[in-house]
Amino acid sequence: MNPFERTYGQDLLKKPLPILTLFSLAIASALLIASKGIIAGIGIIAFPLGMLYVINLFLSPRIGIITIIAFSFFVTGISRYLPGTWGLMIDGLLFMMYMALFFKEFRIRLPWNNARSQLTVLVSIWFGYAMMQAVNPEAVSIEAWFYAMRGIALYQWLIIPLCFILFNRPKDMMIFFMIWGVISLLGTFKGILQMTLGVDSFEQAWLDGGGAVTHILFGKLRIFSFYSDAGQFGASQGHTGVVFGVLTLFIKNNFKLRAFFGFVAIMGLYGMLISGTRGAIAVPAMGGVMFIIVRKHIPSIVLGAMAGVAIFVFFKYTTIGNNNDQIRRMRTAFDPNDASLQVRLENQRKLSGYLASRPFGGGIGSTGNWGQRFTPHTFLANTATDSWFVAIWADMGIIGLWLHLFILFFVLITGAYNCMFKIRDDWLKGQITALVCGMAGIMLASYGNGVFGQFPTGILMYVGMVFIFLSPKWDKKIQQEKEELEQEELALAA
Structure with missing residues (x-):
């Protein structure tokens, strides 16, 4: 294909719908941070990183074990800074690892x-x-x-x-x-x-x-x-x-x-x-x-x-x-x-x-x-x-x-x-x-x-x-x- 005829990611910004979507997300994020504070901002930044982590966890479930070992040191102390039931994250990671193994079984014999x-x-x-x-x-x-x-x-x-x-x-x-x-x-x-x-x-x-x-x-x-x-x-x-x-x-x-x-x-x-x-x-x-x-x-x-x-x-x-x-x-x-x-x-x-x-x-x-x-x-x-x-x-x-x-x-x-x-x-x-x-x-x-x-x-x-x-x-x-x-x-x- 002629490289001058290819469509790249930045070309989408020439269209009104992607621009409107990005503008709406920016406004929504700003309003959320203004009403909920810095915690909401951290959550917005962490969300795509979290999704990337989950994808990698399903590709390589052993990442979850390494995460649990490391996170176990901080899981109780972190609640002093960010109140919440952080221990349930351990439960969630374990559940996702078993789900990842379940889906992997369709491709390879575990x-x-x-x-x-x-x-x-x-x-x-x-x-x-x-x-x-x-x-x-x-x-x-x-x-x-x-x-x-x-x-x-x-x-x-x-x-x-x-x-x-x-x-x-x-x-x-x-x-x-x-x-x-x-x-x-x-x-x-x-x-x-x-x-x-x-x-x-x-x-x-x-x-x-x-x-x-x-x-x-x-x-x-x-x-x-x-x-x-x-x-x-x-x-x-x-x-x-x-x-x-x-x-x-x-x-x-x-x-x-x-x-x-x-x-x-x-x-x-x-x-x-x-x-x-x-x-x-x-x-x-x-x-x-x-x-x-x-x-x-x-x-x-x-x-x-x-x-x-x-x-x-x-x-x-x-x-x-x-x-x-x-x-x-x-x-x-x-x-x-x-x-x-x-x-x-x-x-x-x-x-x-x-x-x-x-x-x-x-x-x-x-x-x-x-x-x-x-x-x-x-x-x-x-x-x-x-x-x-x-x-x-x-x-x-x-x-x-x-x-x-x-x-x-x-x-x-x-x-x-x-x-x-x-x-x-x-x-x-x-x-x-x-x-x-x-x-x-x-x-x-x-x-x-x-x-x-x-x-x-x-x-x-x-x-x-x-x-x-x-x-x-x-x-x-x-x-x-x-x-x-x-x-x-x-x-x-x-």
């Missing part, structure tokens, strides 16, 4: 069999139990069940099969670690800004609206960064410190990556310290114990035991560093007579009596924020759980608690066994060891705080679980490639 795993079976059983809680005779609000059930069971039931199908290569695990490391660094830097320069106007409004009750103690701010609260920030940063600390010990022949992992680990532990969250210290403590067990290395056991004793003595029997607010608050975690601990134990005694005749619990969403929102008049809503496992016990009963613990310990023991006896590749063993140690730390910390099911910790745990179960398959492939390479070298030498 590897659904990849999702066949003991882990998938376990989370399906857990999800089934959570669904049955909808008809728990003790439950008061179906709305509370819907909102709380998502974080307890729905997300892991949807995310884990997707990771087995779409996010299942060793390089995906490295992408996972890089996203985690970079955003955790941003979290610590944001926390340092809060500590040195103070909070911004939106964060101050959040504190004035009730956040100050738990985040300003004795006139000192507990740092929360862009996370939901200081407890989640501290535990998450402790989790980061453990995982990236172990990665630093295992990585070799890549100085830049080792330096990056080491820096992330140090900053993660520093973020944990400035959060003022006493329970977060359980994450590196238990993570260190798990590392010693998995390594099966006598010098590591001796050094780890000495370090553990030294840390315990420092916090329990000395007053060194008491002029530092963070150290002084951490030290109270080692005081069995601490007033906060006694209140928690008293609440657990009350719950024990109430739940003795309720083996299925009081219904999902009966405790915590959801209980206060939907059923504020009930006993469970007005009894603080202060713990992920105590909340599971209160919501889902002793049966739900034992089922939950069985699943978690099954995953943890499977991961430890893989590291100790099945995985032979050193770097792969290091990565899975890091995930196992981090999981052990979060499990212990979840007794003191409700961190397990919150963002981003829950998402990080679920994706990490998939990698734990995929690791033997990866290692087998690595060993086969090594054997083939050795055979080729022998053949060339002959």
Whole structure:
């Protein structure tokens, strides 16, 4: 075709209808911004970008998993700046990924069999139990069940099969670690800004609206960064410190990556310290114990035991560093007579009596924020759980608690066994060891705080679980490639 006879996009502007359409859109946008404010302007700009993202998501659904991992760090904190139910975006992304897979099935055969795993079976059983809680005779609000059930069971039931199908290569695990490391660094830097320069106007409004009750103690701010609260920030940063600390010990022949992992680990532990969250210290403590067990290395056991004793003595029997607010608050975690601990134990005694005749619990969403929102008049809503496992016990009963613990310990023991006896590749063993140690730390910390099911910790745990179960398959492939390479070298030498 003659290039001078072609019709280009700008040629449409010579016609009245396209010009009228653009003019109408401009006027409508201006009126919307004038009446609704800057939020409407942001929405107008974001709409075409959102449509482009959705198109790419349907073309490559694994983009959704990467988005969920990254967005999980900001999903609760962003509501301080833009009020809304941002958690539902996670639900929407998961739904769209399954829709994308459904439509892709018309063109290509998808590897659904990849999702066949003991882990998938376990989370399906857990999800089934959570669904049955909808008809728990003790439950008061179906709305509370819907909102709380998502974080307890729905997300892991949807995310884990997707990771087995779409996010299942060793390089995906490295992408996972890089996203985690970079955003955790941003979290610590944001926390340092809060500590040195103070909070911004939106964060101050959040504190004035009730956040100050738990985040300003004795006139000192507990740092929360862009996370939901200081407890989640501290535990998450402790989790980061453990995982990236172990990665630093295992990585070799890549100085830049080792330096990056080491820096992330140090900053993660520093973020944990400035959060003022006493329970977060359980994450590196238990993570260190798990590392010693998995390594099966006598010098590591001796050094780890000495370090553990030294840390315990420092916090329990000395007053060194008491002029530092963070150290002084951490030290109270080692005081069995601490007033906060006694209140928690008293609440657990009350719950024990109430739940003795309720083996299925009081219904999902009966405790915590959801209980206060939907059923504020009930006993469970007005009894603080202060713990992920105590909340599971209160919501889902002793049966739900034992089922939950069985699943978690099954995953943890499977991961430890893989590291100790099945995985032979050193770097792969290091990565899975890091995930196992981090999981052990979060499990212990979840007794003191409700961190397990919150963002981003829950998402990080679920994706990490998939990698734990995929690791033997990866290692087998690595060993086969090594054997083939050795055979080729022998053949060339002959």
